[in-house]
Amino acid sequence: MTTVRATRxxxxxxxxxxxxxxxxxxxxxxxxxxxxxxxxxxSGCGKSTLLRLIAGLEQPSLGxxxxxxxxxxxxxxxxxxxxxxxxxxxxPWKTVGDNIRFxxxxxxxxxxxxxxxxxxxxxIETKLREVGLSGVAERYPSExxxxxxxxxxxxRVLAARPKILLLDEPFSAVDALSRAMLQDLVLEIWRSHxxxxxxxxxxxxxxxxxxxxxxxxxxxGRGIDADAAVRLERPRHQVSTRSNREYLRLRGEIxxxxxxxxxxxxxxxxxx
Amino acid sequence: MTAHYLEAARGxxxxxxxxxxxLKVKAFGRAFVRSRALGWSAVLALLVVxxxxxxxxxxxELPPLDAIAVEWLDQVExxxxxxxxxxxxxxxxxxxxxxxxxxxxxxxxxxxVRVVWALAEPVVELARQIPVSALLPxxxxxxxxxxxxxxxxxxxxxxxxxxxxAFAGARSLSRTMRLTAQTFRLTWWQTQVEIGIPAALxxxxxxxxxxLGMTLVMAVVTGMLAGNSGVGYFILQAQQVLNVRALFAGIxxxxxxxxxxxxxxxxxxxxxxxxxxxxxxxx
Ligand SMILES: Nc1ncnc2c1ncn2[C@@H]1O[C@H](COP(=O)(O)OP(=O)(O)OP(=O)(O)O)[C@@H](O)[C@H]1O
Ligand SMILES: [Mg+2]
Numbered sequence: 001m002t003t004v005r006a007t008r009x010x011x012x013x014x015x016x017x018x019x020x021x022x023x024x025x026x027x028x029x030x031x032x033x034x035x036x037x038x039x040x041x042x043s044g045c046g047k048s049t050l051l052r053l054i055a056g057l058e059q060p061s062l063g064x065x066x067x068x069x070x071x072x073x074x075x076x077x078x079x080x081x082x083x084x085x086x087x088x089x090x091x092p093w094k095t096v097g098d099n100i101r102f103x104x105x106x107x108x109x110x111x112x113x114x115x116x117x118x119x120x121x122x123x124i125e126t127k128l129r130e131v132g133l134s135g136v137a138e139r140y141p142s143e144x145x146x147x148x149x150x151x152x153x154x155x156r157v158l159a160a161r162p163k164i165l166l167l168d169e170p171f172s173a174v175d176a177l178s179r180a181m182l183q184d185l186v187l188e189i190w191r192s193h194x195x196x197x198x199x200x201x202x203x204x205x206x207x208x209x210x211x212x213x214x215x216x217x218x219x220x221g222r223g224i225d226a227d228a229a230v231r232l233e234r235p236r237h238q239v240s241t242r243s244n245r246e247y248l249r250l251r252g253e254i255x256x257x258x259x260x261x262x263x264x265x266x267x268x269x270x271x272x
Numbered sequence: 273m274t275a276h277y278l279e280a281a282r283g284x285x286x287x288x289x290x291x292x293x294x295l296k297v298k299a300f301g302r303a304f305v306r307s308r309a310l311g312w313s314a315v316l317a318l319l320v321v322x323x324x325x326x327x328x329x330x331x332x333e334l335p336p337l338d339a340i341a342v343e344w345l346d347q348v349e350x351x352x353x354x355x356x357x358x359x360x361x362x363x364x365x366x367x368x369x370x371x372x373x374x375x376x377x378x379x380x381x382x383x384x385v386r387v388v389w390a391l392a393e394p395v396v397e398l399a400r401q402i403p404v405s406a407l408l409p410x411x412x413x414x415x416x417x418x419x420x421x422x423x424x425x426x427x428x429x430x431x432x433x434x435x436x437x438a439f440a441g442a443r444s445l446s447r448t449m450r451l452t453a454q455t456f457r458l459t460w461w462q463t464q465v466e467i468g469i470p471a472a473l474x475x476x477x478x479x480x481x482x483x484l485g486m487t488l489v490m491a492v493v494t495g496m497l498a499g500n501s502g503v504g505y506f507i508l509q510a511q512q513v514l515n516v517r518a519l520f521a522g523i524x525x526x527x528x529x530x531x532x533x534x535x536x537x538x539x540x541x542x543x544x545x546x547x548x549x550x551x552x553x554x555x
Contacts (some may be wrong), residue, residue, distance in 0.1 A: 057451050074457075081455040088448035093470045094549045102466070106456035140547045160456060 003196050004031040004054055005163060008063035011049050023049040025223040026062055031198065036190055037151030038199045038207035040258060041217030041225075047200040050217070051166050054198065055081045067164065077108045080162035084169040086149045090141040096152050097137030100124045103159030120214070123159075131155040131185060151185070158189065164196045172202060180238050183210060187236065204254050208247055209236055215259055226257055293551070335517045336513050343517035344524070353506060356495075357525060360502035363419070363491040364533075367426025371483055374427070375434025376476055382435075383442020384468055404490075422494040422502075429490045430483035437479025441472025474548060477541045484537055488530050 011023035024046035030036050039047050040103055052058045054065050056075035067079060083089040090099050104120055124137055131151040133232070141149050152171055157165065158219040165223050171179045187210060190197050207214045211230050218225035228250060241247060304310060319337060326336035335343075347353035381388040382396075404425055415421040445468060488545040495504025503522055510518035542549070 052451075055455060057454050075454050077457065079455070081450050081451065083452065088446045089447075089452045091452075091467065091470070093473070093545070105458070106458060142547065191478050 001033045002030045003033040003068055004029070004061065004198070005066045006030075006050075006054065007066075009050075009053055009060045009065055010062035011046070011053060011058065012061045022046075022220065023218070024053070027217075027223045029224070031196060033192060034196055035213060036187075036197045036199065036211045037215060038201060038211040039215045039217060040201060040204055040207045040254065042219045042258060043202070045217040045219050045222070047217055048168050051081070051168050051198060051200055055079055055166050057081065059078045073228075076164075078163040080108075080157045080160050080165060082150075082153055082157055082165065082167040082170050084172060085174075086153045087141070090149060090153055090156070093135055094140075095137065096128070096133075096139050096141060096144070097121070097124050099141065099152060099156050100127050100137075100159050103127075103156035107160040108162055127155045127159050128152075130158060130189070132181075134182065145163075145178075145232075147174045147182060150174060150182065154186070158193070162195070163189075164198070165199075166198045168200045169202065170199075171206070179206075184236075184238070186210065187234075191235075204251060204258065205242065207255070208250050209238075209241060214250070214254060216254060219260070226254070249264070280315050305315045331514055336521065338526045340517050340520045340524070343515075344521040347506075347518060347521055353503075353521065353525060356501065356503045356506040356522075357529065360488070360491045360495060360504070361529070362492070363422045363426060363485050364504065367423050367491065368480075368484060368487045368547075370423070371430035371487070372434055372480060374433045375479065375483070376438045379435035379438030379479075380442045380464075380469070380472060380476075383439045383472070385465060396432075396435065397537055404428050417468025417497065421497075422491065425494050426490045430487045433481040433482040433486070434476065437482075438472060442468060445471050445476065474545050479546065481534070481537055481541065484533055485530060488526070488533060492526055 006027060006029040008026040008028060009024070010026040013021040013023050017019045027050065029050075039050065041047050049058070053060050054067070054072070056065075056072040056079065059073070067076045070076070076174055091102065094102065099118055101124060104123065121137075125134065128134055128137060131154050133148060133151055133155070136144065136148070136152075141152060144152065150173075154170075170180050170186075174182060183206060186197070186199075189195070199207070199210060204214075208230055214226075214228045214230060216226040216228070217223070230250060232244060232247055322334070323337045344353070378388075378392060378396075382392050385391070407428070408425070411421055411424060415424055449467055449471060453467050458466060458519050462519075491502060492504040492507075495502030495506075496508050497504075503526055506520055507522040510516075510522060
């Protein structure tokens with residue numbers, strides 16, 4: 001079943017100097033329920049714009065986005081967004097525990113028992129353990145490392161029980177080792193919660209490693225250049241998956257495409 | 273938890289071996305010139321010089337400190353200085369509370385609601401330019417010289433720093449934070465209460481601290497104006513009867529009370545924005 005459907009959706013911005021800037025040229029996109037889809041492309045190609053449109057954080061200039069058959073005019077209940085700059089997204093004046101509590105209070109679907117039993121301390125600990133943290137509920141975000149902060153941001157989003165998770169370059173500010181661990185964490189969360197994930201990244205390796213599908217956005221808001229299925233077995237493994245032949249083939253082709261070494265239309269054919 | 277964390281951080285900096293005696297002295301010296309003890313020693317030295325000079329050469333315009341202290345105790349005991357101080361503090365408190373309410377509400381709304389900004393900005397910017405002393409004759413005409421005038425003057429002076437800082441604080445909300453509120457589907461009201469105000473709080477506190485000092489000054493000055501009440505009036509009276517000791521007693525009282533108010537406020541500030549200092553505990 002299709003859960004996210006974008007139809008000829010595009011965005012134009014008015015820059016500070018009153019010029020029209022193309023944020024995203026019209027694209028069509030359908031995402032299956034439960035899929036893990038990555039979006040890659042050069043800086044400024046409209047990845048974040050597309051994600052914000054799906055999240056209902058911005059209104060399209062053209063076309064429409066539907067989530068579960070309902071046209072998006074404001075942030076849908078079942079969708080939550082994880083931001084690149086966790087430092088600005090976590091509320092720095094709240095402790096880690098209270099940040100999770102914030103997610104719980106603004107949840108999509110809290111079971112009635114949980115909502116009635118406002119004693120959320122145990123629930124908060126559970127959420128933190130789910131992202132591999134414990135004993136940090138009393139700390140402030142600024143006392144944690146970048147990787148830990150992004151884990152808290154993910155725990156907070158999970159506390160809100162989304163069905164669709166949108167992540168915008170969530171690990172780009174995190175060191176390489178933490179990044180590998182966070183990738184596996186996201187995969188585990190995706191699997192165990194049965195989520196649909198849309199994942200924006202600059203990192204082609206990361207995109208292939210995580211996804212069922214990699215979408216390549218062309219530069220200058222040109223729209224979708226390629227849409228490649230990733231047929232690698234799951235569970236994925238940081239070493240063996242990344243040395244798989246199919247993985248390496250995809251990596252090379254998508255890399256060429258993004259770097260503009262190939263003509264865009266040829267690229268699409270090659271990937272199909 | 274937090275305390276433990278800070279302890280650990282401090283422990284790491286201390287050297288492993290016990291320092292030798294001269295090293296200890298050196299370290300103490302370095303700590304001393306970096307702490308406020310240095311400034312307090314300077315104040316103390318100044319007072320000693322004063323005392324010596326005033327004792328060696330008796331001058332009516334520079335009484336020795338012990339004489340000022342005796343006068344101060346007298347004035348406290350007979351209730352004059354104390355009631356004057358309470359009066360000044362009363363005006364300060366009322367003015368400060370009103371200025372905070374008005375300044376925060378208007379400044380914050382100007383920062384978050386475009387219409388309010390469009391409506392209020394010209395008025396605020398015009399009014400801000402007028403020295404309160406230029407308004408005084410009119411204010412006296414309208415309000416008399418009693419409490420209403422004094423509170424009004426204090427409020428006029430103290431509102432602007434709070435308002436401007438609350439405005440800056442409201443504008444400081446980052447795009448990501450706004451979008452965070454949206455993705456968690458907060459209503460407009462929830463966004464202001466749960467995210468807007470806390471994000472603006474450090475700015476608001478800076479404004480309030482600036483205003484607090486001005487509030488006390490204006491409460492004293494308005495007390496001198498038409499000779500009605502407060503520490504200002506106490507000083508004016510001392511001047512009229514040429515009681516220099518009482519003059520100094522009044523001045524010192526203001527300095528000490530002002531210092532104490534500021535210190536109290538800093539304490540509150542640190543409690544409310546503890547989360548800000550945690551990341552930068554190094555210096
Ligand atoms: N609020 C805005 N106002 C004006 N222009 C904008 C705005 N947001 C995005 N743009 C423009 O739209 C284009 C696409 O931006 P977007 O942030 O979606 O790119 P991106 O692919 O996410 O880039 P990056 O990889 O650097 O994050 C860019 O040219 C950008 O300058
Ligand atoms: Mg982006």
